[in-house]
Amino acid sequence: MAGANVAIVVDSTAYIPSELVEQYNIHVIPQILNWAGESLHDNVDITPEAFYERLKHAEEMPTTSQPSAGEFHEFFAGVAATADTIVAVLISQPLSGTQASAHAAVEMMDGYPIEIVDSRSSSMGLGFMALAAARAAANGAGHTEAAAAARALVPHMRVIFVVDTLEFLHRGGRIGGARRLLGSMLSIKPVLHLTDGRIEPLASVRTKRKAINHVLAVAEQEMQGQTNVRAAVIDAIAPEEAEMIYQEAQNRLRPVELIRAGLSPVIGAHVGPGAVGLVYYAEPYRRNFG
16 A cells, blocks of 8 residues: 555654654554543643652652543544554553553454554654654555564664662552562662563662663663664653763764653653663664655
């Protein structure tokens, strides 16, 4: 279906910078933040700034939930009104029930062509895959080819981050193999990464600065000799640390694209304030559509 109007959908955990969302006309379905009796749409009803300010004084901690199948159906139907096909790149299946809702919604779409891509990732790991699909579509790829462009990045994507505390991941049930670090949290800063769609420990370091340096060292080693690196710095209200990582990543990785991105309130509810990290990959060869 090359030449068709292919729409790219992501869920809000991707948190792609707004200028890129606008440039590629990416459609964002918000995740849900449940807080003190309110259901807030991620980055629609509550911004990251408002979320972290409220979190400082909150007596009740927020929880999160994915859009329902009905909400996905309504969203897909709205996108389909101006598109021939849809590619939906979504948060890792082990981390969320989002894909189950999306697949259920596809069944309600009367055969309208929709490709669901399991990113096995989140944040800008998911975001980069959506951008790859969007760029392929902009160059004439059909929806199956655009989805393939996103899926091709799954084994290459690296998301490594540091949190100030494992409390938020533990409470939200997303802690994975890092659970074993809980007892030593007073003396370490955990370096975590996404592997096979799950959050797992990568290292335990004594200070946050050393933890950040470890992230940079791992990235530099893994990307050594690569000339086609794309990267993003992510943070939850840690601007000074994020800027340091940005400058170091620029010097060490020499990426062809380097993005500064925040973390959406729904992701912030799981990683907590102060989280900071690096997303990167070496772009594999892909056919030049067009």
